[in-house]
C-alpha cells in the first residue's frame with residue numbers, strides 16, 4: 433500500500449497547522465492499511481505483526497517524533513498455518529474461514545482419510561470407550577462429532593477432544609455456532625476442524641485434507657513505544673495510551689483474518705491521539721504503546737510490565753483501546769467499577785458534553801492489554817465500543833464492514849477525560 437505514503441504525509445502537515453481534534457478519515461486510511469494483504473492479518477505468518485509495527489513506526493515518523501520510537505522485542509512460541517489449507521468433504525472443497533475453521537492448536541495433515549461418525553451412545557458406555565481408546569480403534573482416521581447433541585457424557589468427551597483420546601488423525605466437529613478463530617501458543621497431535629453445519633452434507637463419508645502447519649518455537653514479536661514530553665517541568669506522572677497491533681494472521685496461505693475492529697481500530701485511534709497530542713501538549717508526558725501478541729494471551733503487555741522502560745509507579749493513568757469501530761450505543765469501561773471516582777468523572781463529562789448514549793462500567797477482566805498493568809497496581813481503564821457490529825475473530829471483520837459510528841465523540845470523551853478526569 434505504498435500509495436498511502438503521500439496522503440498521510442499531507443494529513444500530518446495539516447495537523448501541525450490546525451488544531452485538528454480528531455481525524456476519522458485518517459483513522460479509516462490507517463485501518464485500511466493495517467488490514468491490507470501486505471500485513472497478513474498482523475499475525476505470525478510472513479511476520480505480519482512485525483510489518484504492522486514498522487508501519488506504525490513510519491506513521492509516527494511522518495507525524496513527528498522528538499525521540500526515537502522504541503521497538504521493544506520479545507519472543508514467544510506460536511502455532512501457525514502458513515501454507516496449504518485444503519479440506520474436501522465428500523468430494524466438495526470447503527472454504528477456510530467461511531465453511532470451517534481449524535482449531536488453532538491443530539497439527540497438519542495430508543491424505544485421504546476414513547471417516548467414523550461417533551455415536552452419542554458410545555460416550556456413556558464404559559466398555560465401548562475402553563475398547564475404542566485402548567486399541568486406538570480410530571488410528572489414522574477422522575472422527576465426526578456434532579456439537580449440539582444433548583448428552584452429558586458425549587459433551588464431556590467433546591470438551592476433551594484436543595487430548596486426542598482415540599489417537600485419530602483428526603476430528604470434525606459439526607457446529608451451529610458462529611465460527612470464531614484464535615491463536616495458540618501450544619500444539620496437539622491431531623487436526624480439529626470446526627465445520628458449519630449448513631456447509632456439509634448430513635452424512636460425512638470421506639475427507640481429503642492437506643493442512644500445512646508449523647510451530648514457531650521462538651517467534652520474535654515486538655511492542656512499539658513512543659513518548660511525547662509534557663509542558664510541565666515538574667515531575668508529573670505520565671498518561672499512557674495503549675492498543676494491541678497484532679491480530680490472528682493466516683489460516684492457510686490464501687486466507688487471513690483482517691481484524692479491522694480488533695484492533696486496527698484501536699491502533700489507528702492511538703495514532704490519531706498521538707497526532708492530536710503532538711500539537712496539543714498537555715502538562716504531563718503522554719506515552720503511547722502498541723502491543724504485539726495480545727491475541728496469543730496478552731504476551732506483549734505481560735512482557736512490557738515485567739521489563740518496563742517506564743517505571744510503572746510513574747504512570748498516573750492508563751487507557752487501553754480495543755474494538756473502537758462502532759460506538760452506536762456507546763462504550764463499556766472495564767475497571768469502571770474499580771476506579772469509581774475516575775468513572776464518575778468520565779460519565780459526567782459524557783453527560784455534560786452530550787456525547788454518547790451509554791457509558792457503562794464493568795469490573796476487572798483479563799480480556800485485553802490493560803490487565804497486566806492492573807495486576808501490578810497501575811490505575812487503568814480498558815474502553816471498548818458497543819453497537820451493532822458483530823464480526824469478531826472472523827474473515828468478515830474487515831474495513832468495508834466497520835462503520836466507525838460516533839468515532840469523533842469517543843475521541844473527544846477520551847481527550848476531555850485525560851485532561852480533566854485523572
Ligand SMILES: [Zn+2]
Nearest residue numbers: 694695754755
Ligand atoms: Zn483485541
